[in-house]
Each structure stands twice: as structure tokens, then as C-alpha cells.
Amino acid sequence: MSMLSVRDLVVTYATRAGPVRAVDGVDLDIPAGSITGLVGESGCGKSTLGRALMGVLPEAGKIAGGQIVFEGADLVALSPTARRAIAWRRLSFIPQTAMNALDPVQRLRAQMLEVLVERGGLGKAEALARASELFHLVGLDPIRLSDYPHQFSGGMRQRASIALALALEPALVIADEPVTALDVIVQRQVLDVMRNLQARLGLAMILVTHDIAVVAYACDRVAVMYAGRIVEAGPVADVLENPLHPYTMGLTHAFPDLYGDDMTLVPIDGTPPSLLHPPAGCRFAARCPFVQPRCADEPPVMTGDHQAACWRVDEAAELRALAATPATWLPK
Amino acid sequence: MRSASAILRFFRSEPFAVIGGAIYGAIVLVAIFADGLAPYPPKAILRVGARVARYLPMSADHWLGTTSSGRDVLSQLIWGTRAALAVGLTAAVAVVAIGTVLGLLSGYLGGWVDKIITWFADIVLGLPFLPSMLVLASLTRPGTLVVILSVAGLLWPNTARVIRAQVLSLRERAWVEAARVTGCSTGRIMFVHVLPQVLPLAALYGSVAIGWAILAEASASFLGFGDPDTMSWGVMLQEAYANQALSRGAWNWFAPPGAALMAMVLAGFLISRGSEKLLFPKLAEQ
Amino acid sequence: MTALIDATGLEKIFRSRGRDVAAVADVSLSVGAGEALGIVGESGCGKTTTARMLLRLEDPTAGRIIFDGTDITTLRGAALLKFRAQAQLVFQNPFDALNPRFTIRRALAEPLNNFGVPVSEHAERIDAVLHRVRLTPPAAWLDRRPHELSGGQLQRVVLARALIPGPKLIVADEPVSMLDVSVRAGILNLLREARDALGLAAVYISHDLALIRYVCERTMVMYLGRVVEEGPTKELIAKPAHPYTRALVAAVPVPHVTQDRAQLPIRGSLSDAASVGGCAFRGRCPHAMKICTDQAPPLRSITPTRQVACHLEGAML
Numbered sequence: 058m059s060m061l062s063v064r065d066l067v068v069t070y071a072t073r074a075g076p077v078r079a080v081d082g083v084d085l086d087i088p089a090g091s092i093t094g095l096v097g098e099s100g101c102g103k104s105t106l107g108r109a110l111m112g113v114l115p116e117a118g119k120i121a122g123g124q125i126v127f128e129g130a131d132l133v134a135l136s137p138t139a140r141r142a143i144a145w146r147r148l149s150f151i152p153q154t155a156m157n158a159l160d161p162v163q164r165l166r167a168q169m170l171e172v173l174v175e176r177g178g179l180g181k182a183e184a185l186a187r188a189s190e191l192f193h194l195v196g197l198d199p200i201r202l203s204d205y206p207h208q209f210s211g212g213m214r215q216r217a218s219i220a221l222a223l224a225l226e227p228a229l230v231i232a233d234e235p236v237t238a239l240d241v242i243v244q245r246q247v248l249d250v251m252r253n254l255q256a257r258l259g260l261a262m263i264l265v266t267h268d269i270a271v272v273a274y275a276c277d278r279v280a281v282m283y284a285g286r287i288v289e290a291g292p293v294a295d296v297l298e299n300p301l302h303p304y305t306m307g308l309t310h311a312f313p314d315l316y317g318d319d320m321t322l323v324p325i326d327g328t329p330p331s332l333l334h335p336p337a338g339c340r341f342a343a344r345c346p347f348v349q350p351r352c353a354d355e356p357p358v359m360t361g362d363h364q365a366a367c368w369r370v371d372e373a374a375e376l377r378a379l380a381a382t383p384a385t386w387l388p389k
Numbered sequence: 390m391r392s393a394s395a396i397l398r399f400f401r402s403e404p405f406a407v408i409g410g411a412i413y414g415a416i417v418l419v420a421i422f423a424d425g426l427a428p429y430p431p432k433a434i435l436r437v438g439a440r441v442a443r444y445l446p447m448s449a450d451h452w453l454g455t456t457s458s459g460r461d462v463l464s465q466l467i468w469g470t471r472a473a474l475a476v477g478l479t480a481a482v483a484v485v486a487i488g489t490v491l492g493l494l495s496g497y498l499g500g501w502v503d504k505i506i507t508w509f510a511d512i513v514l515g516l517p518f519l520p521s522m523l524v525l526a527s528l529t530r531p532g533t534l535v536v537i538l539s540v541a542g543l544l545w546p547n548t549a550r551v552i553r554a555q556v557l558s559l560r561e562r563a564w565v566e567a568a569r570v571t572g573c574s575t576g577r578i579m580f581v582h583v584l585p586q587v588l589p590l591a592a593l594y595g596s597v598a599i600g601w602a603i604l605a606e607a608s609a610s611f612l613g614f615g616d617p618d619t620m621s622w623g624v625m626l627q628e629a630y631a632n633q634a635l636s637r638g639a640w641n642w643f644a645p646p647g648a649a650l651m652a653m654v655l656a657g658f659l660i661s662r663g664s665e666k667l668l669f670p671k672l673a674e675q
Numbered sequence: 676m677t678a679l680i681d682a683t684g685l686e687k688i689f690r691s692r693g694r695d696v697a698a699v700a701d702v703s704l705s706v707g708a709g710e711a712l713g714i715v716g717e718s719g720c721g722k723t724t725t726a727r728m729l730l731r732l733e734d735p736t737a738g739r740i741i742f743d744g745t746d747i748t749t750l751r752g753a754a755l756l757k758f759r760a761q762a763q764l765v766f767q768n769p770f771d772a773l774n775p776r777f778t779i780r781r782a783l784a785e786p787l788n789n790f791g792v793p794v795s796e797h798a799e800r801i802d803a804v805l806h807r808v809r810l811t812p813p814a815a816w817l818d819r820r821p822h823e824l825s826g827g828q829l830q831r832v833v834l835a836r837a838l839i840p841g842p843k844l845i846v847a848d849e850p851v852s853m854l855d856v857s858v859r860a861g862i863l864n865l866l867r868e869a870r871d872a873l874g875l876a877a878v879y880i881s882h883d884l885a886l887i888r889y890v891c892e893r894t895m896v897m898y899l900g901r902v903v904e905e906g907p908t909k910e911l912i913a914k915p916a917h918p919y920t921r922a923l924v925a926a927v928p929v930p931h932v933t934q935d936r937a938q939l940p941i942r943g944s945l946s947d948a949a950s951v952g953g954c955a956f957r958g959r960c961p962h963a964m965k966i967c968t969d970q971a972p973p974l975r976s977i978t979p980t981r982q983v984a985c986h987l988e989g990a991m992l
């Protein structure tokens with residue numbers, strides 16, 4: 058059962074050059090109690106999708122179509138007030154720059170209390186107890202509640218933002234690149250905190266990242282985004298071990314591995330298309346080594362649990378074999 | 390701020406700055422075409438029959454009337470524009486040149502060079518403008534050169550300060566370090582790599598300095614320290630004052646040069662007002 | 676083989692707001708021609724400062740650097756210029772590493788001018804270096820400016836600019852961390868190729884041990900301004916000796932579903948670092964002993980090719 062299902066979501070930004078279709082027809086299902094990784098190149102629309110789900114798009118952005126069905130209610134159709142009520146209680150968002158989003162002139166205790174008392178309606182004493190509990194939960198000493206953010210290291214600030222995001226016991230947490238700026242050891246510690254919380258509290262999480270190793274480490278499911286669309290989605294094991302989409306195949310060969318044989322890394326030549334005038338057919342066509350004439354005309358669609366938006370999904374096994382040879386990816 | 394295109398965008402997004410720019414533009418055009426525009430030679434003593442045409446009111450022949458010595462006010466105003474602009478531009482170029490070079494040295498080299506320049510700038514900024522200029526003028530031969538020198542000598546710290554701040558942040562850019570790694574000398578980094586980046590900003594400060602310089606020239610002339618042979622707005626005001634134009638109610642004589650001066654200063658103010666947004670975009674967003 | 680660059684006892688103390696910060700406390704390293712050394716360690720451990728000292732962009736407060744037989748620690752003027760032509764840097768952020776006003780042609784010609792290469796040779800050398808970084812045909816790129824290029828293309832230009840003076844040493848500080856994953860591989864491959872083809876000595880800095888493994892045979896691990904371990908990259912990953920290296924290796928996620936998810940063998944965080952005397956890692960080390968507080972462990976050889984700075988002995992290492 059999906060707790061969140063997104064259907065044909067379109068988000069545009071108004072710019073001087075015209076509307077940028079940053080999210081353009083996204084379908085996504087988030088099962089309850091799972092961690093879903095959202096990966097993709099810079100600018101493919103990951104943050105935009107996360108913000109649209111939470112209802113915190115920047116001023117220039119708006120939802121131009123589609124549905125976001127969360128626990129049975131279509132958030133897009135709700136009034137802003139009704140929507141905010143749901144968003145505050147049941148959803149939670151950790152923005153991309155969360156580390157720096159904490160208020161620098163307020164002690165963390167005050168920042169926690171603000172959320173717990175004003176939004177959560179708790180009494181002061183109750184809220185204090187809950188704040189300590191939350192700090193404990195993310196592996197911070199509750200004594201540090203009386204510190205200012207600048208007294209924390211980057212990893213500790215990241216933990217504090219996670220504690221804040223969990224304050225009202227959300228059902229779904231959307232974390233935008235929560236570990237990108239962190240050192241590997243701290244990254245691992247923060248990922249462990251998130252995995253433990255998910256297991257203990259049974260919450261669902263969307264973890265935005267561009268590192269597929271992070272997805273492999275921490276996620277149950279993964280959605281691969283490319284130029285405003287989800288091009289492949291499914292359980293992590295299936296997607297990473299048996300990718301169906303040529304873009305995902307390319308990604309798995311573009312990363313160095315800490316162990317394993319001496320492989321040659323293979324870049325994916327070219328750059329993603331402009332979201333101002335996206336191509337009509339498959340968006341990966343210009344970079345895809347397996348492109349066929351029909352790819353350019355008609356956009357492929359996705360079906361099934363492990364799914365990919367590619368016309369040649371049925372030939373995936375053969376394409377994977379081809380994709381494993383570097384020569385396949387040489388610029389045309 | 391990147392480059393000239395940023396300046397262009399700035400003018401587009403700042404209506405006040407556009408008005409300021411338009412005033413400057415109009416004044417430049419008048420100065421260039423002064424010969425064609427002025428109906429009479431500025432110093433010609435006009436006559437009505439045999440009598441000198443003193444204190445004529447505004448009329449079709451003399452749009453702004455005549456002075457006590459029978460000269461056409463409009464023609465003087467138009468020629469005065471040229472004088473004003475000549476002084477203004479020269480002084481502004483001097484201000485920008487001194488301010489930019491000192492700001493560049495101070496910001497890029499840092500250390501004791503920075504300390505000395507900053508110290509010197511602070512002292513100059515502390516000097517009251519008009520009295521200092523008058524002291525300078527009284528020590529030497531009065532004239533346009535003194536005006537230009539004192540404007541340049543007293544106004545450069547403002548430019549130097551913003552250029553220094555800009556250079557301080559440019560200095561941290563990786564491409565400046567890259568220039569070092571690829572063998573550029575310090576002088577080359579400063580003048581070939583960094584200087585072009587701050588020129589648009591310098592030009593902006595220059596445009597403000599033009600207004601100041603013109604006002605300074607007028608003040609000096611008005612107080613009798615200017616060059617009496619040039620026909621400038623300040624000289625016009627001084628003559629009007631000396632001939633009691635005010636008490637005679639001959640406002641058609643003193644108001645036009647006064648208004649022209651105010652327009653000039655206003656233009657400088659309008660441009661500089663919006664420039665903060667250009668210099669500190671983050672600040673303006675908040 | 677004698678080393679191309681040999682640094683001993685490098686130290687850099689920054690004085691900020693009246694307080695001394697030892698960015699680099701004691702680092703020695705040497706890299707031979709055709710060899711690549713990786714430097715890893717957490718943020719703020721002094722990797723960049725070390726690299727900048729090697730390139731004489733920062734003056735060490737102590738220590739000595741011998742480059743190709745000459746002491747370059749205090750070179751100035753023409754001699755420093757001659758050194759610069761032989762030791763080049765690849766920057767982290769390609770979007771900021773090129774003068775936005777310069778065309779690619781001008782960016783590449785500038786080092787040639789500065790290093791006194793006759794103008795008659797410029798066109799040929801620019802052409803050759805653009806071929807090397809695969810920006811072909813060169814004519815299509817020469818008149819562009821940085822804002823017309825993607826991050827990966829810019830990094831190729833940055834690499835070309837570093838290669839064009841014909842250096843013997845290349846230092847790359849996080850050369851792909853700002854790039855999109857799909858183009859990182861291309862840059863890493865170019866770096867590898869250039870080193871092999873030109874016999875360069877290379878120093879790579881990165882947080883990412885997997886990336887270091889891809890480009891460097893030898894790796895040095897830094898912690899708080901000191902070298903804590905050094906050795907062949909693969910051995911170091913397969914059998915890390917220093918407790919910090921063990922945590923570091925264990926923390927790197929791999930792109931496979933089956934992987935070690937056990938608790939990391941480390942306590943606290945960087946802010947729990949011990950202050951003076953003893954081993955700098957003791958506040959976080961699961962094996963800390965009495966001697967670790969009293970005495971700083973010296974860097975010592977545990978095999979002919981490996982060195983470690985830790986008091987642990989024998990099987991514990």
C-alpha cells in the first residue's frame with residue numbers, strides 16, 4: 058500500500074525565457090515505512106519534486122498539473138490551509154542547506170520548543186522532555202540543547218535538523234541531500250541515524266542524493282530521475298544489479314568502487330537537455346547509445362513494480378551486456 | 390557583479406537610475422552641440438538699438454532673458470554645460486583613476502600597503518570638502534586646475550573603498566590563484582585579471598563624481614576662486630549674486646544655472662542610490 | 676628511483692584572531708615521476724594546505740621541499756617562475772577556475788607567454804593539449820568563454836591549462852567533487868591518461884577513498900595536520916592499520932546492496948579531538964591506551980612499503 062502516490066506531476070518555474078518544466082510528468086509511489094532514494098544529475102528536478110510534495114516551492118514555482126495523493130487525500134486539490142495542516146503534522150522536509158538553515162542566534166532548545174509548542178500544541182514541560190528525547194534519538198547529548206548552532210560541527214547540525222524534522226512525528230520525511238556536504242565518517246553516522254529511526258518509528262523517507270552508493274547503503278527503493286522525469290524505479294537490489302534503463306546502466310559504470318576489480322570508469326557523454334524546451338520523445342535519446350528512431354518521437358512510459366521509461370525495456374539484458382563495454386559509451 | 394552586462398541589467402531594473410542616466414545623457418548632448426544650440430555667443434553684449442540690453446525678461450528672442458551686462462542667459466547656460474562637463478569629466482576620470490589604482494593596490498597587496506592607503510583615505514575622508522578646497526585654491530592660483538585637483542584629491546577615498554572591498558572578494562576567486570600558478574606576476578594579476586572586473590564599478594563611481602565635481606567647480610567659482618574667463622554655471626551664479634539679481638527678482642538669471650546644478654547632483658544621487666543593489670545584491674534581497 | 680618532489684617536516688601555522696591554528700603540523704611525503712599519491716582525510720585536516728605548500732602558494736612555517744634536486748622552499752623571482760612551469764594545479768571548482776572574460780585560447784596562451792614559450796609554438800601546443808583533453812576539434816572551442824561551457828568541459832580546459840606548460844608535477848585538489856556523476860569518470864580517465872602518457876608525478880586530494888583508489892597507487896591518510904598512515908592504496912583499503920583509517924574505510928558506502936553496515940569503529944566527532952601531547956586521535960580511538968595520552972606515536976614502518984603512526988603493536992595493527 059502506498060502512503061504517497063504522485064501522478065503525472067508537473068512543476069514549472071516562471072523565468073524570463075519562459076516556463077521551465079523542472080518536474081514534468083512524474084509518477085512515484087512511496088510505500089509506508091520504507092526509505093526511497095531519489096537520484097539524478099544536478100538540475101534534474103530532485104529538489105523541486107521534494108519541495109512540491111511538501112508544498113514549499115519557491116515563489117517562481119507552481120504545480121501546473123497532476124496529483125499528490127497522501128494518505129488518501131489529493132494535496133494538490135486541497136485549500137492552502139488544509140494542505141498546510143497536513144503538511145505540518147504528517148510531512149516533514151529537510152532542505153538541501155539544512156545545516157545552515159538553523160537559526161544562528163537562537164539556542165537549539167528555543168528552536169525545538171517553537172516547533173513543539175506553537176505547531177505541535179504541547180505544553181512547555183512536555184515539549185522540553187520531548188526535545189531531550191529527540192536529541193537522544195538522533196545521537197546528540199540533550200545537554201547540547203542549550204548550544205547555539207555555531208557550536209556544532211556540520212554533522213551535529215545535520216542531526217539537529219533531523220531532530221527538528223522529526224519533532225511532530227511525521228509519517229513521511231523528505232530529506233534533500235542530507236549527507237552531501239559531510240565527510241564520509243559523519244555521512245555514515247547520519248545515514249545510520251536515519252536508518253535506525255526509520256526502523257524504530259516506522260516512518261517513510263525520501264532521501265535525495267546523487268550518490269548511488271548512498272542509495273545502496275541506506276535505501277529500500279530507488280527512483281532515478283532524469284531531466285524532470287522518473288526514468289526508472291524499483292527495489293534497490295533490482296535497480297542497481299539489473300538496471301532496465303540505459304541511463305541507470307550508464308550510472309553504474311560511472312562510479313569508482315572501493316573494492317572489486319580494476320574496472321575502467323565510463324562517462325556518459327553529453328549533458329541533459331534544457332528543461333525550457335524538453336525534447337518530445339525520450340529525454341535521454343541524445344546521450345543514449347541504444348537510441349532508435351522511435352525514441353525521438355514518442356516518450357516511453359513506465360509500468361510494473363521495477364519499471365523503466367525506455368522503449369527497449371524488453372531487451373534490457375542484452376543492453377546491459379553491451380553497456381558493460383566501455384566502447385558502447387564512446388561519443389558518437 | 391560580473392561585468393558591463395550587469396551594469397546594463399542594473400539600469401534596466403532601476404527606474405531611478407534610468408532617470409539619472411537620462412539627465413546625464415541630456416547634459417552631454419547639450420554640451421556637445423553647444424555651438425549649434427546656443428542662439429548667441431555667450432559673452433556677446435547684446436543691444437536694443439543703441440542701448441545695452443540689460444535685464445530683459447523672458448521672451449521669444451531671449452528665452453531666459455538677459456543679464457545685467459546684456460548677455461543672453463540661455464546661451465550662457467548652454468555654454469556653461471560644456472564647461473561644467475569638461476571639469477566634471479576630467480575630475481571624475483582623475484577620481485576614478487586614483488581611487489581605482491589605490492583601491493586595487495590596497496585590496497590586492499594587503500599588509501602595510503593596505504594599512505597606509507586605508508589610513509590616508511580615512512584622513513582625507515575626515516576633511517570637510519569645501520573648506521579644504523578653498524584652502525587649496527587660496528594657496529595656489531585660482532582656476533579650473535585647482536578645482537579638478539581638489540575634487541580628485543578629496544573624493545578618491547570613496548572609490549578606493551568600494552574597489553578595495555570588491556578586490557578583497559575577487560582575490561579569493563580560484564582564477565586569481567590560477568593566474569599565480571600559471572606564472573603571472575603580481576602586477577599582471579592586478580592589472581590584467583582583476584582590474585577589468587572592477588572597471589564597471591569604477592565607472593559607476595565616476596558618474597557620481599561628475600556631479601560632485603561640477604558642484605565643486607560651481608561653489609569655487611561662486612566664491613570667486615574659479616577661473617573668471619570660463620563661462621560656467623558657477624560663474625553665472627556668482628555674477629548674478631554680485632549684481633543683486635536676487636533682490637531685483639531677476640530669477641530668470643540665477644534659477645536656470647541653479648536648477649541645472651541640482652539636476653546634475655540629483656542624477657548622481659539617483660544612480661548611486663540604486664548602485665547599492667548592484668554592489669550588495671544579497672543585502673538588497675533581504 | 677629518486678623522488679621528483681620530496682617534502683620533509685612541513686608545518687603551517689595560521690595566525691587567526693590572535694590564535695595560532697596548526698593547519699599542518701608535520702607532513703613528509705615524496706612522489707616520483709610517473710607516480711600518483713593520494714591524500715585522504717576528513718575536512719579541515721590540512722590536505723589543501725599541504726598541497727598549496729608543495730606548489731609554493733603558501734609558505735611553510737617549517738620544513739623543506741626539494742623539487743627535482745633543488746630546494747624550492749624559499750625560491751623567489753625567476754627561479755620561482757621556473758618552478759611554477761613545472762608544478763601545476765587542477766582546481767576543485769571548474770566554474771571558478773577560469774577568468775570569466777578570457778576566451779579558452781587566451782586562457783591557454785597565458786601560461787605559455789608567462790613561461791617564455793615562443794609565440795610561434797603557441798598554436799601548435801594549444802592544439803595538441805586540446806586534443807589531449809578531448810576538446811576536439813580545437814577550433815570549435817578556442818573562441819568560447821567559460822560561461823558557454825558545461826562543468827565537465829570547463830574542467831577539461833582547467834586540465835589543459837595545467838598541462839600546457841609541460842609540467843613534471845600535477846596536483847589535483849578534489850578535481851571532480853563539483854562535477855556531475857555522469858562526467859566525473861571522463862575527467863578521472865583523462866588524469867590517468869595524462870599521467871601515464873607524460874610520465875607525470877601526481878598528487879590527488881579527495882575525501883573519497885574509492886576515487887583515490889581509481890587514480891593512485893599510493894595513499895597517505897591525514898588526521899589533524901599529521902600523516903597517520905601511508906602505503907599502497909589497495910593494501911591500505913584491504914587491511915587498514917591505523918584505527919582512523921579503519922573507520923574511514925569502513926565508512927565508505929559501496930554501490931552494492933550487500934555491504935557492511937556494522938557500527939563504525941570510532942567514537943565522538945572531530946570536536947572531541949584531543950588537544951596537546953599524545954596521539955591526536957585518542958579521543959575517538961576505540962583502542963586508546965595510557966601511552967597514547969603520554970606520548971605522540973611516531974610514524975614508523977610496519978612493512979617495507981607501509982608506515983603508520985600508532986602505538987598498537989603486531990596483530991592489533
Ligand SMILES: Nc1ncnc2c1ncn2[C@@H]1O[C@H](COP(=O)(O)OP(=O)(O)OP(=O)(O)O)[C@@H](O)[C@H]1O
Nearest residue numbers: 070072077079098099100101102103104105115117
Ligand atoms: N527558483 C527557480 N527559478 C527558476 N528555475 C529554477 C528555480 N529553481 C530551480 N530551477 C530550475 O529547475 C531545474 C530543477 O532544479 P532542482 O533544484 O530541482 O534540481 P536538483 O535535481 O535538486 O539539482 P541539484 O542536484 O543541483 O540540487 C533546474 O534546471 C533549475 O535550473
Ligand SMILES: Nc1ncnc2c1ncn2[C@@H]1O[C@H](COP(=O)(O)OP(=O)(O)OP(=O)(O)O)[C@@H](O)[C@H]1O
Nearest residue numbers: 689690691696698717718719720721722723724725
Ligand atoms: N588562510 C587560513 N587562515 C587561517 N586558517 C586556515 C587558513 N587556511 C586553512 N586554515 C585552517 O587550516 C585547517 C586545514 O585547512 P585545509 O583547507 O588545509 O583542510 P582540508 O583538509 O583541505 O579540508 P577540506 O577537505 O574541507 O578541503 C582548517 O582548520 C582551516 O580552518
Ligand code: SF4
Nearest residue numbers: 339342345352367368
Ligand atoms: S527510449 Fe530509446 S533513447 Fe530512450 S533510453 Fe530507451 S533506448 Fe535509449
Ligand code: SF4
Nearest residue numbers: 954957960967985986
Ligand atoms: S596511538 Fe593510541 S590512540 Fe592513537 S590511534 Fe593508536 S591506539 Fe589509538
Ligand SMILES: [Mg+2]
Nearest residue numbers: 103104105153
Ligand atoms: Mg537539489
Ligand SMILES: [Mg+2]
Nearest residue numbers: 722723724848
Ligand atoms: Mg581542501
